[in-house]
Amino acid sequence: MNLTGSQILLESLKCEGVDTIFGYPGGAVINIYDDLYDSSIHHILTRHEQAAVHAADGYARCTGRVGVVIATSGPGATNTVTGIATAYMDSIPMVIVTGQVPTPLIGNDAFQEADICGITRPCTKHNFLVKNIRDLARTVKEAFYIARTGRPGPVLIDLPKDIQVATHDFTYPDTVELRGYKPTYSGNLRQIEKAAEMILAARRPVLYVGGGINLSGANAELLALAELTRIPVATTLMAMSAFPQRHPLALGMLGMHGTFCANMAVTECDLLIAIGSRFDDRVTGRIDSFAEKAKIIHVDVDPTSIKKNVAVDLPIVGDLLDVLSKLNDSLDQKTEHLGVFREQLRAWQAHIATWQERHPMAYQPSDTVIKPQYVIQTLRELSQDDAIITTEVGQHQMWTAQFFSFTQPRTFLTSGGLGTMGFGLPAALGAQVAFPERQVIDISGDGSFQMNSQELATLVQYQLPVKIVILNNNYLGMVRQWQQMFFNKRYSQTVMELPIDFVKLAEAYGAVGFNATQVDEVETVIRKAFATPGPVLMNFKISREENVLPMVPAGKAIHEMVLAS
Amino acid sequence: MRHTISVLVENEFGVLSRVSGLFSGRGFNIESLSVAPTLEPNTSRMTIVTTGDDRVLEQITKQLNKLISTIKVVDFTSKDFIARELALIKVATEADTRAEALRIVDIFRAKVIDVTPKTYTIEITGAPAKINGILELLRPMGIKEVVRSGPVVIGRGAKGVSG
Numbered sequence: 001m002n003l004t005g006s007q008i009l010l011e012s013l014k015c016e017g018v019d020t021i022f023g024y025p026g027g028a029v030i031n032i033y034d035d036l037y038d039s040s041i042h043h044i045l046t047r048h049e050q051a052a053v054h055a056a057d058g059y060a061r062c063t064g065r066v067g068v069v070i071a072t073s074g075p076g077a078t079n080t081v082t083g084i085a086t087a088y089m090d091s092i093p094m095v096i097v098t099g100q101v102p103t104p105l106i107g108n109d110a111f112q113e114a115d116i117c118g119i120t121r122p123c124t125k126h127n128f129l130v131k132n133i134r135d136l137a138r139t140v141k142e143a144f145y146i147a148r149t150g151r152p153g154p155v156l157i158d159l160p161k162d163i164q165v166a167t168h169d170f171t172y173p174d175t176v177e178l179r180g181y182k183p184t185y186s187g188n189l190r191q192i193e194k195a196a197e198m199i200l201a202a203r204r205p206v207l208y209v210g211g212g213i214n215l216s217g218a219n220a221e222l223l224a225l226a227e228l229t230r231i232p233v234a235t236t237l238m239a240m241s242a243f244p245q246r247h248p249l250a251l252g253m254l255g256m257h258g259t260f261c262a263n264m265a266v267t268e269c270d271l272l273i274a275i276g277s278r279f280d281d282r283v284t285g286r287i288d289s290f291a292e293k294a295k296i297i298h299v300d301v302d303p304t305s306i307k308k309n310v311a312v313d314l315p316i317v318g319d320l321l322d323v324l325s326k327l328n329d330s331l332d333q334k335t336e337h338l339g340v341f342r343e344q345l346r347a348w349q350a351h352i353a354t355w356q357e358r359h360p361m362a363y364q365p366s367d368t369v370i371k372p373q374y375v376i377q378t379l380r381e382l383s384q385d386d387a388i389i390t391t392e393v394g395q396h397q398m399w400t401a402q403f404f405s406f407t408q409p410r411t412f413l414t415s416g417g418l419g420t421m422g423f424g425l426p427a428a429l430g431a432q433v434a435f436p437e438r439q440v441i442d443i444s445g446d447g448s449f450q451m452n453s454q455e456l457a458t459l460v461q462y463q464l465p466v467k468i469v470i471l472n473n474n475y476l477g478m479v480r481q482w483q484q485m486f487f488n489k490r491y492s493q494t495v496m497e498l499p500i501d502f503v504k505l506a507e508a509y510g511a512v513g514f515n516a517t518q519v520d521e522v523e524t525v526i527r528k529a530f531a532t533p534g535p536v537l538m539n540f541k542i543s544r545e546e547n548v549l550p551m552v553p554a555g556k557a558i559h560e561m562v563l564a565s
Numbered sequence: 566m567r568h569t570i571s572v573l574v575e576n577e578f579g580v581l582s583r584v585s586g587l588f589s590g591r592g593f594n595i596e597s598l599s600v601a602p603t604l605e606p607n608t609s610r611m612t613i614v615t616t617g618d619d620r621v622l623e624q625i626t627k628q629l630n631k632l633i634s635t636i637k638v639v640d641f642t643s644k645d646f647i648a649r650e651l652a653l654i655k656v657a658t659e660a661d662t663r664a665e666a667l668r669i670v671d672i673f674r675a676k677v678i679d680v681t682p683k684t685y686t687i688e689i690t691g692a693p694a695k696i697n698g699i700l701e702l703l704r705p706m707g708i709k710e711v712v713r714s715g716p717v718v719i720g721r722g723a724k725g726v727s728g
Contacts, residue, residue, distance in 0.1 A: 117579060118579075118582065121579070121582060121583060121586050122586055122590045126631070126633040126634075129578060129579070131578070178633060179575070179632045179636045179728055180574070180575060180632065180634055180635045180636045181634055302631070303627050303630070303631070304624065304627040304628050304631050307620065307623060307624075308624060311620075541693060
């Protein structure tokens with residue numbers, strides 16, 4: 001079957017099971033958009049290419065499928081970079097197709113030309129410049145394969161305009177042959193056996209789990225491991241929805257804004273079992289005193305994650321689903337040992353309970369001013385169990401991680417590694433496209449919201465009923481908090497002087513908006529918003545100088561937490 | 566510690582920049598890098614000389630392996646290997662030093678490949694230390710230009726490295 005390059009692209013996407021694309025047209029992709037015009041593939045037009053990438057990212061995070069983006073050459077392509085880097089840092093599977101100037105013009109500084117392969121090389125898992133129509137179908141096949149396998153990540157395909165119009169026979173390859181890419185899935189049985197022995201020999205073990213659990217879909221196996229051994233579970237920001245936070249074994253988040261008990265447990269443990277986590281500096285604090293007394297087992301599908309930041313006693317490379325199933329099987333067979341182990345664990349659990357009692361995750365409630373933590377707790381109470389929560393980056397993100405007790409996998413979508421303000425609204429958009437019937441809520445700050453607020457238009461155009469929560473303190477709150485604590489309250493450029501009427505902004509786009517300025521309005525506004533069809537913005541005027549606590553100051557060990565302002 | 570690493574890579578668009586970008590992006594050192602296709606035209610072999618402690622070298626090896634375009638990585642450092650480098654040296658010669666220059670060329674089994682009334686251009690191959698040696702001896706005469714290829718390495722014995 002002879003097809004044009006743009007037809008081959010769309011047919012290849014269909015072969016990969018793609019039914020939804022996020023994107024923005026332009027000169028260098030006009031042929032693709034012409035073929036999309038009567039294609040069965042659903043295209044969502046965002047108002048900025050960065051938002052298209054975040055939307056595809058949100059779509060991928062909540063479904064586990066590969067998010068797909070199309071953008072034009074030059075500025076369209078460069079606008080995708082922040083989105084791609086965001087996905088890369090959090091290992092999100094995506095394929096980004098960018099238009100490129102015709103191959104004879106590449107390198108000539110042509111109109112809307114950018115070397116996007118060069119620009120995205122350090123923030124993609126891999127990228128391709130298609131120089132020959134013969135390679136197109138195979139390239140798409142390889143891109144999807146690379147994006148979704150091993151440690152997932154974004155893959156970019158740069159497609160010159162002359163390749164889009166060239167014609168070639170279309171057959172989609174069945175298999176992928178990549179000499180240099182063979183991820184290890186199966187965990188080494190001897191290593192796993194050693195891990196089981198190390199676990200049973202431990203007296204103060206802690207599970208330290210990361211976003212890999214969601215990516216691998218190993219949520220049930222993690223729960224089984226925790227319940228089988230009764231080892232407490234500390235979760236990273238990326239894993240807040242990977243383990244039910246109301247479970248008695250849940251310690252909550254660890255790290256810079258982690259719970260007192262999670263940080264103390266990791267500091268005092270004699271065995272740290274790191275699963276799908278990567279010892280990020282926001283988790284470890286001062287690295288040389290992180291889990292100083294512990295032996296470390298590290299399980300990850302990506303060998304480069306292991307021994308990158310800390311020395312490890314037992315590395316296991318493999319897919320978490322495979323490794324945890326084998327580990328559970330191995331432990332299951334050691335019934336007697338396991339019984340003794342659990343008995344001996346009681347002292348450790350009691351110790352942890354005293355930490356939990358001493359400094360539970362809490363805040364000072366108020367009758368006169370809206371506390372952001374109260375808004376988040378009320379949202380949790382009034383939202384559905386499977387509601388998908390996205391956030392931007394800053395104080396509101398940390399309060400959400402701390403106070404929104406996530407219970408179901410893939411319900412917390414947040415930019416962890418790159419920390420991208422402006423992520424939450426488009427990510428919510430993508431999540432709502434993936435799950436039209438589920439509740440999707442973007443929890444935001446007034447600063448972050450303005451980084452991609454143009455996406456209100458997209459929400460209204462497609463009638464995506466995303467509920468937006470702005471925790472509005474007229475500050476860039478997290479930076480202000482640092483300035484308060486470490487820079488003598490010199491609030492340099494963190495005061496958002498202009499009070500914006502966000503309700504009017506929502507209305508200008510054709511959405512609905514509500515203000516809450518009094519404590520007793522919080523619940524009413526949330527109920528009203530949830531009962532209103534279509535996109536709704538809720539603007540909460542919160543206590544202005546509320547801080548995120550506990551906090552481990554930069555350069556300190558994680559047990560050196562600041563607990564009160 | 567200095568390490569010499571051979572990397573077999575896909576001979577394709579952008580592969581050199583993937584490898585060099587990995588080194589610069591992660592703060593690893595490159596002392597020298599040489600690259601050319603192997604017998605198979607779709608495969609190139611790079612020889613990279615780098616420095617770092619064990620932890621850094623483990624990361625370098627793993628990160629190189631992680632690149633989709635990388636087929637194989639071999640760190641020759643703890644192995645028995647032969648390193649050879651090519652250098653082209655343009656040395657200034659006056660009437661009183663021309664004979665001495667030729668003697669040095671002879672001792673090092675180098676070759677004069679271009680002559681002018683005021684210069685010799687010398688070609689030499691050998692282990693990097695040998696090239697350092699001849700450069701030391703020629704330096705007092707006045708070296709006008711040096712081009713070094715950086716070492717390429719191969720393991721001793723019958724076994725070869727292939728993808």
